[in-house]
Amino acid sequence: MRIALRLASVIALALGISGFAFAADDAHTVIVGHIEGVINPITARYVDRLLDEGEQRKVAAVVLVIDTPGGLIDSTYKITGRMLNAAVPVITYVAPSGAHAASAGTFITLAGHVAAMAPSTNIGAAHPVDSSGGDIQGDLRLKAENDAVAQITNIARARGHNAQWAEDAVRKSVSIGVDEAVSLKVVDLMATDVRSLVDQVDGRRVTTSAGAVTLATKGASLEENGPNPFEALLHLIVDPQIAVLLFTVGTYGIIFELSNPSLIFPGIIGVIAIVLALFAFGTLDASAAGIALLIFSVVLFVAEIKIASHFLLTAGGLVSLVVGTIILFPPLRPTFPGLRADVDPVVIGTVALVSGVFFFFVARFALATRKLAWAGGSPVLVGATGIAKSDIGPNGVAYVAGEEWSARSESGAIPKGSGVRVKRKDGLSLIVEPSDSSPGRGAS
Numbered sequence: 001m002r003i004a005l006r007l008a009s010v011i012a013l014a015l016g017i018s019g020f021a022f023a024a025d026d027a028h029t030v031i032v033g034h035i036e037g038v039i040n041p042i043t044a045r046y047v048d049r050l051l052d053e054g055e056q057r058k059v060a061a062v063v064l065v066i067d068t069p070g071g072l073i074d075s076t077y078k079i080t081g082r083m084l085n086a087a088v089p090v091i092t093y094v095a096p097s098g099a100h101a102a103s104a105g106t107f108i109t110l111a112g113h114v115a116a117m118a119p120s121t122n123i124g125a126a127h128p129v130d131s132s133g134g135d136i137q138g139d140l141r142l143k144a145e146n147d148a149v150a151q152i153t154n155i156a157r158a159r160g161h162n163a164q165w166a167e168d169a170v171r172k173s174v175s176i177g178v179d180e181a182v183s184l185k186v187v188d189l190m191a192t193d194v195r196s197l198v199d200q201v202d203g204r205r206v207t208t209s210a211g212a213v214t215l216a217t218k219g220a221s222l223e224e225n226g227p228n229p230f231e232a233l234l235h236l237i238v239d240p241q242i243a244v245l246l247f248t249v250g251t252y253g254i255i256f257e258l259s260n261p262s263l264i265f266p267g268i269i270g271v272i273a274i275v276l277a278l279f280a281f282g283t284l285d286a287s288a289a290g291i292a293l294l295i296f297s298v299v300l301f302v303a304e305i306k307i308a309s310h311f312l313l314t315a316g317g318l319v320s321l322v323v324g325t326i327i328l329f330p331p332l333r334p335t336f337p338g339l340r341a342d343v344d345p346v347v348i349g350t351v352a353l354v355s356g357v358f359f360f361f362v363a364r365f366a367l368a369t370r371k372l373a374w375a376g377g378s379p380v381l382v383g384a385t386g387i388a389k390s391d392i393g394p395n396g397v398a399y400v401a402g403e404e405w406s407a408r409s410e411s412g413a414i415p416k417g418s419g420v421r422v423k424r425k426d427g428l429s430l431i432v433e434p435s436d437s438s439p440g441r442g443a444s
Contacts, residue, residue: 026057030198030220033064034227039071039104041279041286042235044078046227053225054088060217061089061201063194064112067096070103073128073148080155083111087210090114093197094121094178094187102126106169110155113206114215115187116197117178123186124175126152126166145170162186194222230326230345243280250274264307268316271296272323279327290328297321301355314360318352325351384422385435388414398432405430 033050035043047064054062083090092112094101097120101109106126109115117123128144148170156166162185168174181187191197202218227235236242253270257263272293279289300317307313325348386400393413398405398420406429407420414420419435 025221026059028216028220029057029059029223030194030217031059031062031223031225032194033062033225035064035066035068035105035108037068037235038239039068039075039079039108040235040238041072041075041078042227042231042238043071044075044082045286046231046235047079048082049231050225051082051086051088051090055086059088059223060220061091061198061215062086063091063093063198064108065096065194066092066094066101066105066109067099068101068103068105068108070105070126073104073144076104076107077151080107080111080151083108084155084158085209087208089206089208089213089215091116091197091201093191093194094118094123095191095193097121100175102175103129106166107152107155109187110152110159110161110166113159113208114189114201114204115159115161116189116191116201117181117187118192119178119190122175122177123181124169125173126169127171127173160185198222234327237276238280240280243277246273246280247277250277264312265316268300268312268320272316272320276323286327290324290326293320293324293327297324311360314356318356321355322348322352382422382424386420386422386432388416388418388420388432391416392420392432398430400430400432407432409433 031050031054033047035047037043050062050064053059090112091114092101092109093116094105094109095118097118099118099121101117101121101123102125104126106123109117109123126148128141128148149167152166152170153163155161156163165174165176165184165186176184176186178187178190182190189197189200191200198217198220201215204215206213206215237246250270250273253266253268253273255270257267257270260266275284275289275292275296278284279286284292297317297320300313300320304311304313304317384400386398388407389397389399389404391413392398392407392409394409396407396409396414396416398407400407400420400422408426408429408431409420410423410431411433414432414434420432421435423431423433425431
């Protein structure tokens with residue numbers, strides 16, 4: 001029914017019909033997203049997608065259910081920055097029971113217009129650490145700590161939460177349970193589930209980037225909107241454990257390819273794995289990683305025409321093309337009417353299929369062309385004629401196609417100066433037979 005309503009809404013917009021009924025339906029809808037696992041660039045893009053959709057549809061609110069041990073600080077700042085500038089009310093909810101909003105999760109929870117926790121959950125321990133989880137040393141520790149304190153206290157003040165506790169969560173890594181969090185005004189309330197949460201916050205007044213809003217969420221329709229398959233796949237890829245494995249596999253793949261250039265497959269896997277690992281580490285952003293993979297796919301497609309790889313290059317090019325497109329233009333991302341900032345999965349599949357078929361036949365044609373006899377840089381065609389530069393009985397020298405060739409006769413001796421015709425090529429020698437004509441006789 002919801003899909004039908006959205007389709008009808010699109011048709012109504014195309015026909016210039018107001019579609020007030022559909023807008024009213026969205027105004028009483030709460031989108032429920034889930035932030036789980038390590039915070040990374042894909043998490044940031046997922047949150048951005050949810051808030052974009054909420055703003056576009058003008059829903060009652062967006063609820064972010066949080067259970068995370070922390071993650072990349074750059075991605076965390078992107079998420080909190082997007083939340084602080086959201087034009088739709090954002091409700092953060094640490095849940096279910098037993099969940100925690102540690103480290104980066106603390107920043108994100110405090111950035112909600114309303115922050116809540118489920119029973120038996122905890123929040124805090126937000127001190128910055130290095131990528132291996134160890135303490136940062138020296139001046140860098142002080143810089144990272146002060147920067148994180150500034151960020152989290154600004155967030156807490158903007159949302160009316162306890163700024164002093166937020167600072168302690170960074171400097172002292174304090175962590176507290178839900179009861180203490182509510183009493184210290186770290187979060188606003190405790191709720192047993194999402195339905196209870198949206199009913200409790202009904203009537204609260206919050207300030208979004210679009211202005212003051214009174215929440216009207218009691219009895220609202222809850223719309224689950226978890227990560228789509230593409231986001232789930234990329235989230236797996238950028239997991240720190242997977243990223244390290246990708247970097248290792250990529251390094252060995254390139255080493256094997258340089259040691260044995262004819263293998264091809266290790267080199268393809270190596271380059272793709274290295275690009276994905278750099279994307280996961282945050283060294284390459286989504287645009288750079290996507291463009292790098294698209295360029296690599298073009299290189300592989302062109303190389304397929306030049307190198308006999310048994311279509312390994314085409315296969316690698318297709319993988320690079322699809323992954324690069326997904327990273328650069330994530331599918332299933334909502335956009336405003338008239339603006340297309342994503343690529344439909346059908347389009348990705350069609351492009352991959354057409355490219356694969358095209359380069360399959362182009363490569364076959366190139367291979368067929370290369371099968372024409374070549375040696376010394378000059379083509380030798382079956383049936384070409386020339387003259388015997390010496391007696392060929394059965395071996396000798398023949399002048400054919402402007403060059404002298406080692407020649408062999410299978411039909412008896414051929415005197416010097418006689419015409420010859422090429423029957424076939426055997427390695428660097430020509431198999432010839434007598435010919436009545438003697439082209440190029442004057443050449444010597």
